[in-house]
Amino acid sequence: MIKISNTLTRKKETFVPLINGHVSMYVCGPTVYDFFHIGNARTFITFDMVRKYLEFSGYKVTYVMNITDVDDKIIERANKEGISTKEVAEKYTEEFFRDVEALKIKKATFYPKATEHIEEMLELVQALEQKGIAYNSDGDVFFDISKDKNYGKLSGKKLENLQASERSEQGDKKNNFDFALWKSAKEGEPFWESPWGNGRPGWHLECSVMSSKYLGETFDIHGGGIDLTFPHHENEIAQSECSTGKPFVKYWMHAEFLNINDEKMSKSLGNFFTAREVLKKYPAEAIRMLFLQKHYKSPINYEVVFIEEAKNSVEKITNAYRRGLERAGVLKGGEFAYRNRIEDFKIGMDDDFNTAIGISIVFNSAKEINLLLEKDFLSEEDLDELNGELRFLEAADSILGILLPKSETGDKFNALMSVVLKLRSSLRDKKDWESSDLLRKELENIGIRINDTSQGTKWDLK
Template identity: 35%
Template sequence: MGWFGRCWHCFAPIVLPFILPSRAAPGVSGESGSARSACVPTIRFFPRVTPLCPPTTVTKPASQLRVYNTLTKTKQPFEPIAPPAVGIYLCGPTVYAESHIGHMVGPVIFDTVKRYLRYSGYQPTWVVNITDVDDKLINKSKERELPVSQIATEMTADYLANLRELGVNQIDYMPRATDHMPQIISFIERLIEKDHAYEVDGDVFFDVVKDPNYGQLSNRSVDDQQGEGGEAAAKKRSAGDFALWKSAKPGEISWDSPWGRGRPGWHIECSAMSHEILGTTFDIHGGGLDLMFPHHENELAQSGCCHGAPMVKYWMHNGLMRSEGKGKLGGKGDREESAEDAAAGKISRSKGDGGLSALIRRHTGTRIRFFLLRTHYRSTILYSEEGLEEAGSALDGFYRLFDRFKEISGISFYGDGDLKPARTRAGGEFDPGKDALLGQVHQLREKFITAMDDDFNTGAAISVLFDGVRLLNRFIDEKSLAAGADASSPEVVSLIAAMRSMKELTNVLGLFDKPPVAGGGDEVAQELLDKTIHLLIDLRKEARERKDYATGDAIRNRLSELGVSLLDKKEGTSWELTS
């Protein structure tokens, strides 16, 4: 049965029979001037956590990993502060609108970074923040005439749904700014006490002139930092000073503070949350190249001045995604483009590029993840439909091998299943001298590790996987293995062991956890599915117009149970897959 046929069996009970009413989900709570209690299902948020502590026994995993450090502009041996523990912080989204494909670049990269660190014997803790109070959110709140908290909750749900589709499931902590007001306020108070910040009429600014190291990350001077303009500019001692706390304006969300009601600036949120969870100095801070200045520069300055210690040991910046072929693509990623050049051509929501829900429906999350990982993380990614189609064609080669393997062995490659791959690079069971095929696979595994040890070179690692596909297909052909083969034969036993090793490596990249679903290549099925769901959307609209809210809620709830989320907007209702 085809993919649409399977989906139709799910949707038919709602389309054909009369829809039975069911109880609606609880509504989103209104605006509040304190930390919100509402959170998005399927992921835990951590308003208060214990900072990451060094392990009692310090042991360094056997690793030759080298990481490019933006701070030093060199590749350096990776030597964590308190091995095997590794603290990682990635700047997350400002949740004021739906996410696009550009928002997925960092999460996919650092999801893979964490997977490889764990594979290498480390114990990484990965934090991705949610900025749920910001000028953009406030402006969107006014535009949509909805509370900031409601918009943030909706858009966080959208972001998380897209992360799940792309296999990003390694995040340990996802703190929200609104849950950390006490820590943010305490951080600002300490900066004032140390004479690195000052208050003027309810606004608090960081004094960049007082930090002699300002600009060390981006090689920018104090004069390059313009800070806030408008009314705030008149209050500042220097044009480069930036806001730590903004006094409340009428009708805006705000919190009590020693300086009156207001809200935090963007930069201080990340410093406070990373310190709360990972401690004063942690190992890796990641983010897009466009965040290096001023955001990361300001984080580095305020954290260092507050605690008198370096904030981060390794700064990792990923290249951005472009919709036009400007700048270097692919390669080893040894070239760094300027932040201005990167920002000029990056994927942006305003240009309408890379609508993520539509992309996932056309291409699947696995294809998009594969597309992103084929380029070294520090290089620019050229976005195009053709590139995604090429990624799909490349994946087809893997899928054909996995299908052949299942026909021969009866074992599915997807999930862990009966393959049970090793969880760490030390866990593989190889005896190269005993089996010719496993000897060749062992060599491929070593090449894969060498690639990843070279600043997480996923592009080179994927090339090794292609070599593995060719090797295993050749083995199957030479041994004439086919459906019905003797599972106890030496050839099949060797093939299973080799595929177990392949699974070990694909797990590191977060690929092939699930079997392929239609996308891109099954356009007719996609079109039928889209028409079916829009039929239900129209039925729901008609029910609501005649004030039959029970039926309208039933349609939404039943679709939600099937993994389809409806997004109501002024211009109409759209849908996306959430599971």
């Protein structure tokens, strides 16, 4: 039984999908005006893990992530670079997919784009207008929040306590917190025709429209970063529920931030690293380990020492796995050990996707493997246990994505290495420690690590 912390109810609830065996899930995706930063990556990786765990648990998951390809920032960027908004959006959509793949994030079922759903958005705005909930003000259409008595139910905010914003959207609004459904086009901005004149959709509209199009008017899980709770998700609820009269989402999930120096990482503060930059220095597995080692609802502080540590952890686990595989041969059996580990793993993961516990079980398994590998002879039972542990690591990895890929070196390279190691062996036989140590050091410098073990000399790419 999976439990989920639901932002809407502020409680941990047993997860029961609307349709038995099937999960409909929507997560707010990128606005494609730039590379995404490593903080955005945390949200994407969090929900990638959630999705994979649901699938592992036997659900068929329909996963939708939107691409916001029309927005102020895209316009700003296009003007700055002297190219069209379309070109900016296309470029960074492509870059988004490259980073997603590099981070070992499984592709969503659908990646709908805002600009491809303008028709449906217009329909939603018109429906709200007809109900007297939306009003036209000089080509801008606003949502009248005074008409929605449930407004604020997600974020727990009360209208009278909201602070008037200094940067609130321009236009004649009835209430300061009414938000734009449709914005009239300004000079030089992309626009679409509408009953209220040329303009473009407000930010919140696309998520209401595209989620219902691909998942239905009510769906199971809606995810995003915690900062989207208000106003974005609040407004999505307002739009959708006022137009359909049905509950919009059953479970709202929000991932906490990645901080720098205990402060929120954000584009506007300028204290961020792009995922692309970090991926140049560290493997995706280390990034995933760093994030997944902590529960998704706790803030993480990003520091170089922490990602270094995560990288070492990932190497340690991968080493145990690889060495175990070498010793075990073809994986088979091991039912008992596998079941035991999976059971512990599930206890953690079922409890609101507690990956911190999941990973501690992975460490326990790696330790057990290393312990078995200490033995010179493996009994039938030992081998069976080893198999079970390895199978568990593979299962856990299919959700967490923390095992390093095998470095592909090619037959010639492998043959060359065996010549080099043979040479070093003969030097060691002659007790020429100076030369053999020099060789080891030189190899280390070019990223090849040598270990002299009781089972012979092993090498590995760093």
